[in-house]
Amino acid sequence: MLHIINKSTLGSSTLDTCLNTATGGDILLIEDAVYAATKGNASAAVLQAAMGRFKFHVLMPDLEARGLGDRLIEGVSPVDYGGFVDLTVNNKSCQSWL
Amino acid sequence: MSDAKKFMFVNRKAPYGTIYALESLEVVLISAAFDQDVSLVFLDDGVYQLKKGQQTKGIETKNFSPAYRALEDYDVEKLYVEKEAMEARGLTEEDFLVDVTVLSRAEMGALMDEQDVVLSF
Amino acid sequence: MKFGIVVNEGPYQHQASDSAYLFAKAAIAKGHEVWRVFFYHDGVNNASKLVEPPQDDRHIVNRWTKLAEEHKVDLVVCVAAALRRGIKEENLAQGFRISGLGQLVEAGIKCDRLVTFGD
Numbered sequence: 248m249l250h251i252i253n254k255s256t257l258g259s260s261t262l263d264t265c266l267n268t269a270t271g272g273d274i275l276l277i278e279d280a281v282y283a284a285t286k287g288n289a290s291a292a293v294l295q296a297a298m299g300r301f302k303f304h305v306l307m308p309d310l311e312a313r314g315l316g317d318r319l320i321e322g323v324s325p326v327d328y329g330g331f332v333d334l335t336v337n338n339k340s341c342q343s344w345l
Numbered sequence: 346m347s348d349a350k351k352f353m354f355v356n357r358k359a360p361y362g363t364i365y366a367l368e369s370l371e372v373v374l375i376s377a378a379f380d381q382d383v384s385l386v387f388l389d390d391g392v393y394q395l396k397k398g399q400q401t402k403g404i405e406t407k408n409f410s411p412a413y414r415a416l417e418d419y420d421v422e423k424l425y426v427e428k429e430a431m432e433a434r435g436l437t438e439e440d441f442l443v444d445v446t447v448l449s450r451a452e453m454g455a456l457m458d459e460q461d462v463v464l465s466f
Numbered sequence: 467m468k469f470g471i472v473v474n475e476g477p478y479q480h481q482a483s484d485s486a487y488l489f490a491k492a493a494i495a496k497g498h499e500v501w502r503v504f505f506y507h508d509g510v511n512n513a514s515k516l517v518e519p520p521q522d523d524r525h526i527v528n529r530w531t532k533l534a535e536e537h538k539v540d541l542v543v544c545v546a547a548a549l550r551r552g553i554k555e556e557n558l559a560q561g562f563r564i565s566g567l568g569q570l571v572e573a574g575i576k577c578d579r580l581v582t583f584g585d
Contacts, residue, residue: 248458251581253485264357264389268427270454278481308488328492335579336467336498342355342463343582345365345474350575365474368507368547375567379575462574464472464582466507 249334249341250301253278256290261344266297273334275326277306284310285318298322306331351382353457355465356391360410361401366394367409369466374412377419384423384460385416386453387445392430395441413443427453469493470573471503474584476511477526478519483512486583487529494537501577502540503530504570505562507584510548513541515559527559534561542569 250269253276256262262283265274276284283290284305294303303323310316310325319325326334335341354373360366376383387395394410401408416424424445431437431447438447448456457463471490475482490500505512517527534541541562543553548564558564574580 253482253583253585260389261357267429268388268450268454268457270451270458272458277485328488329496331489332493332496332498335469335581340460340463341579341581342457343465343584345357345465345582345584352571352574364507371546372506372567372570376571378568379571381571381575462580464570464574464580466474466584 248272249338250274251341251343252276252280252283253343253345255279256283256293257288262290262293265344266293266301269301271300272302273304273338274301275304275306275331275334276323277309277331281305281310281313282315284320284323285315286320287318291320294320295322304330304334349381350461351384351459352376353384353386353460353463355463356385356387356394357389358466359390359393360399361404361406365466366391370409370412372464372466373416373421374419377416377421383421384425384456385421386425386427386456388427388430388453390434392426392434392436395426395443395445396436397440397442410442416443425453425456467498467578468576469498469500470577470580471500472570472573472580472582472584473503473505473509473512474507474582476508477517479508480585482583482585483509483526484524486581487526487533489581489583490533490539500533500537500539502542502569502573504573505541505543506547506570508551509584510543510551510553513543513548513553513559513562514557516557517559531559531561544570
């Protein structure tokens with residue numbers, strides 16, 4: 248299953264709920280959630296700790312728009328909108344954690 | 346029902362502060378007419394939607410919580426509350442205005458994996 | 467693959483409509499079909515023909531109209547949510563139609579994937 252997170256992980260508990268509830272699969276960070284995948288962000292450690300259970304992806308146009316395109320942490324795969332589409336195709340279902 | 350899809354409606358937001366809970370319920374009621382396999386789950390602040398005794402006169406807003414009781418008449422009977430979310434808000438099953446099945450996080454995650462369509466509000 | 471897309475937030479206020487549009491465009495570019503976009507909650511405001519952004523900004527409403535025309539995308543606005551927010555036939559932008567919530571459930575049934583963009 249593909250899980251889509253769109254909120255800053257420091258301002259919302261959405262990512263935590265997703266990590267605590269979901270059994271595994273792909274997680275795509277979009278919109279304000281992309282900050283979590285940047286070096287030095289307090290959530291980066293949370294992502295790294297969950298990497299055994301989940302495969303993380305970040306929507307690069309959103310990260311670049313926010314001036315942090317060069318600070319992506321290791322282990323998170325960058326995707327463009329086409330890659331976002333592929334993730335939805337390759338998973339049987341997807342859930343936007345609104 | 347064999348060709349029915351499994352639909353899950355995920356409610357993670359409290360009522361009244363925003364309209365999501367009310368408009369989510371409207372979709373659920375409509376979905377009942379399509380003979381699909383519908384589940385309704387409540388996580389995080391979404392569990393507050395089911396709290397008994399909502400009195401909305403003072404905020405001059407319609408109390409839509411009785412509509413959760415009508416779900417049964419629409420054959421929407423799979424209502425699930427996440428145990429950890431309920432407990433973190435000081436609530437117990439007795440606080441809810443409808444019968445629900447309380448699931449652990451792990452059980453909730455497994456249920457999500459079974460779904461064909463997940464709509465969250 | 468056949469896609470359904472749900473947009474739950476209004477234009478300009480939230481990035482949801484932009485993300486949904488760029489996702490739809492990418493899906494079409496990859497040869498997929500975007501069968502229906504359903505606008506719900508404040509998302510119904512994406513269908514207002516009265517929207518007038520500054521000239522140097524993207525025109526979110528017209529962008530949806532153009533996508534619908536060029537790729538036969540069915541743009542559906544929820545009637546109950548629309549009436550609450552003052553969106554009616556008289557101010558509905560081209561390419562959109564107002565219909566019931568059943569259209570959202572139908573998209574879930576008929577599409578291979580349903581992707582939601584919201585807050």
